[in-house]
Amino acid sequence: MSWWAALPGALALVALWVLPGWAVTRALGARGIVGLGAGPAVTAAMLGGLGVLYGAVGVRWSLGSALTGLLGVVLLAAAAGALLRRRSVGRLVVPAPGAGVWPGEWFGPSSSSSSAASSAWWRGLALPAPFARAEAAGLTLALAVAAVLIAGPMVAGMGAPDRPEQAWDAVFHLNALALVRESGNASTLGALAPMYGGGRPYYPIVWHAMAAVAPGLSSVPAAANLQNLVLGAVVWPAGVAALTRVAVRPVLPALVAPVLAASFVAYPTVVLTVLAPWPYGLSIAVLPGALAALVVALRTPWMWGPKLAGTLIAALALGGTVAAHGSGAFSVIAVAGALVVVVLARQARHWWAGRPRLVTVVAVACAGLFATSALAVARFPALRSTLGFERGGADSYVPTLKKLLVDAPLVYEYGDVGFGHVAVTVLAAVGAVVCLLRRRARWLVLGWAGAVVLVLLAAGPVENPLRGLTGFWYTQAARIAPLIVLPAALLAAVGLTAVGDRLARLLGGARGGATASGGPRALVASVAVLVMVVATSGGMRWGVKERVTASVYEPGQIAWGTMLTEAELAMMQRLPDQLPADAVVLGDPFNGSAYLPALAGVDVVFPQLGAVQGAHARTLESSLDQIRTDPAVCGAATALGVTHVYTDNAGAADGAKVHERTAAMRALDTSSGFELVDSGGTARVWRLTAC
Structure with missing residues (x-):
C-alpha cells in the first residue's frame, strides 16, 4: 500500500x-x-x-x-x-485590573488587529x-x-x-x-x-x-x-x-x-x-x-x-x-x-x-x-x-x-x-x-515541575515510598514523560516570545526608535528565533524520531528482537487462501504467530505476548515439545481446536525475539506428525496430524 x-x-x-x-x-x-x-x-x-x-x-x-x-x-x-x-446576553465583559487568574496582555500592546478585544x-x-x-x-x-x-x-x-x-x-x-x-x-x-x-x-x-x-x-x-x-x-x-x-x-x-x-x-x-x-x-x-x-x-x-x-x-x-x-x-x-x-x-x-x-x-x-x-x-x-x-x-x-x-x-x-x-x-x-x-500561568510551572518529579520517581530507586504515586502510569517513566512535554511546550512558547520581544526592544533602541513590546519587530524576532531553533535542532530532531520509529517497523532493526521478516509478512498475506475458515493456529507468540489475527484473519491460541490464560493453553506453552509422548498435550490441542502449527527456527543470534517462557515451543520437532502448508523465511506453517 x-x-x-x-x-x-x-x-x-x-x-x-x-x-x-x-x-x-x-x-x-x-x-x-x-x-x-x-x-x-x-x-x-x-x-x-x-x-x-x-x-x-x-x-x-x-x-x-x-x-x-x-x-x-x-x-x-x-x-x-x-x-x-x-x-x-450578548455584550462584552472586561475584567477589572488584577481580577481572575489569567493575563490579558503579557508583553504590552499586540500588533494583532484583534488586540483591542484580546483582554x-x-x-x-x-x-x-x-x-x-x-x-x-x-x-x-x-x-x-x-x-x-x-x-x-x-x-x-x-x-x-x-x-x-x-x-x-x-x-x-x-x-x-x-x-x-x-x-x-x-x-x-x-x-x-x-x-x-x-x-x-x-x-x-x-x-x-x-x-x-x-x-x-x-x-x-x-x-x-x-x-x-x-x-x-x-x-x-x-x-x-x-x-x-x-x-x-x-x-x-x-x-x-x-x-x-x-x-x-x-x-x-x-x-x-x-x-x-x-x-x-x-x-x-x-x-x-x-x-x-x-x-x-x-x-x-x-x-x-x-x-x-x-x-x-x-x-x-x-x-x-x-x-x-x-x-x-x-x-x-x-x-x-x-x-x-x-x-x-x-x-x-x-x-x-x-x-x-x-x-x-x-x-x-x-x-x-x-x-x-x-x-x-x-x-x-x-x-x-x-x-x-x-x-x-x-x-x-x-x-x-x-x-x-x-x-x-x-x-x-x-x-x-x-x-x-x-x-x-x-x-x-x-x-x-x-x-x-509576572505571576501569570504559574500552574504551568507547577505542572512541569510535578511531571519531572513523577518521571524521576518512576525511573529512580524502588525503595522510595513516593514512587507509588507513579503507579497510575504503570510506574513507567516513558509513559509519564508526555506530561512534561505539554507544559514544557507552552512554557517554551512563552520563553520564545519573551526573547523575541527583548530582541525587538534592543534592536529598536539601537536604531534610535522606540519599539512597542509585542509589535511587528517582536513578531519578526520571534519567528527568527523559532527558525534558528528548527535549524539547529536538525529539523526538530527529525533523525532521532525516524530512528525511534524504524526501531519497531523495520525488520532487522527491531528493538528487543524481530518478530516478522519481510518474507514472513508475505507468507501471512497468502495464508487466508491456504487455511480453512475454521483454522486455529498454535505457535510461539514471540516468533510472529500472534500477528495472524490482525494480518491474516486467522484465529490463534496466543493472540498476545502477555501471560497465558487457561490450563490448556498453559499446557501447550510449557510442553508442546512433548506432543508425541505426553497425551495431555494432544488433549489440550484438541480441546482448543488447534488445526495448524506455526514454527520459526530463528533465534536470538539471528536478531529474533525470543522469550524463556516459550522455550518448549521453540524445541518442537516437526519431522513427523506435521504437514507443511507454506513457508516464508525461517517460518513454517504446518497442518497438525500428530493428534
Whole structure:
C-alpha cells in the first residue's frame, strides 16, 4: 500500500476525530481554536458512550452505526445549546485590573488587529478573542509545519502505511482492533473478552473503536498506523495551540507552541511507536484540548446558561480523555490540578463574605463526593492491577535527569541523541521564569515541575515510598514523560516570545526608535528565533524520531528482537487462501504467530505476548515439545481446536525475539506428525496430524 493510496483514509480519520466533537462544542457555544482543539476529546467521549450503549442493546459497531450515533449526539447538543443561549446576553465583559487568574496582555500592546478585544471576554463562554485573518493564516501555517515535523519522520521510519509495528503492546492492540471489526462490539465493558479468556473485562477501547471503522482502510496495520499519525500530527498540535491560546492569552505563543511541541521525542513519537500503549497515546493526544475546555469553564462567569454550557463542554472533553484511557484522570490532575484548586479556592473566598453557609455546604459536599469517588475507584480491579504493576528502577536519579534535559527516549537505549533539544529546554526555563516573575500561568510551572518529579520517581530507586504515586502510569517513566512535554511546550512558547520581544526592544533602541513590546519587530524576532531553533535542532530532531520509529517497523532493526521478516509478512498475506475458515493456529507468540489475527484473519491460541490464560493453553506453552509422548498435550490441542502449527527456527543470534517462557515451543520437532502448508523465511506453517 502506498502513502498516496492511504491519504484519503487519513483525511477521513481527521474528519472523524475532529468534526463530531467540534460540532458539539460549537453547538454549546465554543467557537474558534477552543472548539477545534477540544473537539477530538469530545469525540472520544461520544465514541466511548456509544460503544457501551451499542454493546448493551445489541447494535453492531460499524461506520454507519457510529455516524448515526454521533449525529444523534450532535443534534442533542444543538438542542441543549439553543436552550442555554436563551439565558445569555450578548455584550462584552472586561475584567477589572488584577481580577481572575489569567493575563490579558503579557508583553504590552499586540500588533494583532484583534488586540483591542484580546483582554475582553465574550459574555457567555469566556473564550479568547477570535483570530484575525492574518493570525488565522499564521496558525494554519504553524499547524501544517508541526504536522510535517511530527508525521514526516514517523512516515519515513514506518516505510509503508500497512507495515505492522513490532512491539509488545502493538501485537495486542492490532489483534484487539481486528476483534472489534470481526465482532462488531466496541464496548469498554467486555468487547475484548475473547482475548482474556471470557468474562466482561474493562478495557479502554475508544482507540480501537475509531480505527475499526476507518473508511477505506481494510488493512488493520494501515488503520492503526494512520490513526496514530493523525493523533500525533493533527489532534495533538491543535490541542496544544488551543491550550496555549487560553492559558497564555496573547496570540503569538499560540502560533509557535505547536512547532516547539514538534521538537519532543517523548510524545508523540515514543508513545505511539516503540512504547505502543495506543489508547494511552490517544488520551494524551486529546489532553491539551480538554484542558483548554477546562480553563474556559473555570474562567466563565457564574451565570446559569454560560457556566452550565462551559461545564458541559469541559466535562465531555475531560470525559473523553478518561474514556480513551483511565490514567487520563490522573494526567489531568498532574498537569492542571493546581489550577483547579487555586481557582476554586479563590472563588470560594470571594463568596465567603456573603454566603459562608453555602460555601461550607458546597465544600463539605465536594469533599465527600471526592472521598467517595476515590474509594470507589480504588476498588476498581483494573486500577488495582495498574497500581500493583512491579517495575525495576535505577539506583540514581541523575541519568534520567540528564535524559530529560535533552529529551532522550526513556525506553530502550538509542545511544547518543545529540543536544538538538537543549534550545527548547532553555526556552521552557525562560518561560517558567517569565511566568513566575509576572505571576501569570504559574500552574504551568507547577505542572512541569510535578511531571519531572513523577518521571524521576518512576525511573529512580524502588525503595522510595513516593514512587507509588507513579503507579497510575504503570510506574513507567516513558509513559509519564508526555506530561512534561505539554507544559514544557507552552512554557517554551512563552520563553520564545519573551526573547523575541527583548530582541525587538534592543534592536529598536539601537536604531534610535522606540519599539512597542509585542509589535511587528517582536513578531519578526520571534519567528527568527523559532527558525534558528528548527535549524539547529536538525529539523526538530527529525533523525532521532525516524530512528525511534524504524526501531519497531523495520525488520532487522527491531528493538528487543524481530518478530516478522519481510518474507514472513508475505507468507501471512497468502495464508487466508491456504487455511480453512475454521483454522486455529498454535505457535510461539514471540516468533510472529500472534500477528495472524490482525494480518491474516486467522484465529490463534496466543493472540498476545502477555501471560497465558487457561490450563490448556498453559499446557501447550510449557510442553508442546512433548506432543508425541505426553497425551495431555494432544488433549489440550484438541480441546482448543488447534488445526495448524506455526514454527520459526530463528533465534536470538539471528536478531529474533525470543522469550524463556516459550522455550518448549521453540524445541518442537516437526519431522513427523506435521504437514507443511507454506513457508516464508525461517517460518513454517504446518497442518497438525500428530493428534
